[in-house]
Amino acid sequence: MYVYQSQVANKSTKHKTCSNRAQTPPSMADQDCKLHIVMFPWLAFGHMIPFLELTKLIAQKGHKVSFVSSPRNIDRLPKLPPALSSLINFVKLPLPPIPNLPENAEATIDLPYDDVKYLKKAHDGLREAMAKFFQEYRPDWVLFDFDAYWVPEVASEFGVSTAFFSICIAAFLGFLGPGPSDVKYEKRTAPEEFTVLPEWVKFTSPVTFRLHEILRIFSDGVAGDEDNVSDLFRLLSSAENCDVLAVRSCSEFEPEWLNVLEEIHRKRVFPVGQLPTTGYDGGDDVTHESWSEWLDSQASGSVVYVAFGSEAKPSQLELTELALGLELSGLPFFWVLRTKRGETDSDSVELPEGFEERTRNRGVVCTSWAPQLRILSHDSVGGFLTHSGWTSVVEAIQFEKPLILLTFLSDQGINSRVIEEKKMGYPIPRDPRDGSFTRDSVADSVRLVVAEEGGRIYRDKIKEMKGLFCDKDRQDAYVERFLCHLQTHRNPKNSSISS
Incomplete structure (x- = not known):
């Protein structure tokens, strides 16, 4: 059963296909060409937020959007601008009960990493509910995420066209390669094969996985198991079976990978642009006064902001070296630290004994939610120690904060190579096989990027990238071009069906 926040598109409205197919996109003001688009993101806030940003940009063009997720996730999303509320409909689909999945666990932030597979199984359980939605409302397009590899099959039954919207950059998708049924290229099976460029990449590039990164991905279930489908199969099947690919990227940034x-x-x-986060980034900002006053008291450009997103959690050994490295650096720091993931996480981590007391006058450790956009926008922040999740990367560029890179999961290794190649950030040196690092390498890296002359290249480069990533006109042009294609290539079976 679905629960609607507001009324979906008027069913009496007939579709008309835009006739203007010239290179210049047609005007979005033509009401007869308006679309009904469904957004179906994966249940992680690093995915839902970019989907929501694209939703807002689509709605600004006058199209209706149904944003589908679980009830609790929709309630936790940032509020919409009032002007868009009539065009964006939040559709609440309750997740089916799954063994080993806690009742209130509806996003990756609610679970230990090893239990996220149960969340994927629950999301797969929405297949029937999505079919009923498509049958009743006959939207023009559905933009779905990597995990929902089954959406093209379901959507095709009702004449709904499909776009796989990747919140990961083109380099990551291109490096992973063609779909599962492709027989042109030999399949990679050993981790070491992912540490070199694949045969379908015809140019020279340093963009590959480090061995410790791909070993972690393999240990997380590249082959899947009896209870779940692997992430690699989900992603490559989604790319193979959709009608069109939409990528969080821009052609000026990675043209060669888009060609791949x-x-x-x-x-x-x-490419649909970098989708910089807009507006207030949610959460209960009860601690604003205390952290704001602390940042106000620090010198301009001196503070290291440390945060690793909603999914990555350092091991105890990694946490210890990070903490002691920050202490050793001598720089002030603001650390958003997740000691556990969800109520069922029994593997909590702790700061080294005496660390908080020794750094009390120059460091803040926040173990609850923190407003990342507001912190990054503060003048005292001089660098961002990050996991290389792309939403965090884009937010850092919005506020011209150079990056210190420490990867943990999934696409982060490829993201890090791209950032390194373009001199936007500096990776903390690690052992290539096991990924270990030392407090000294942490201290040296943050000092280089934030304070030393040798790190000026990263501080300057991140400022250069702001125009490419955050220019509103450029972002608008990418969305306009994408929507023009959706208008002129909607499924003809749906062209006369009401939405």
């Missing part, structure tokens, strides 16, 4: 995607998947690939 078109070649290996043999379909149109649309």
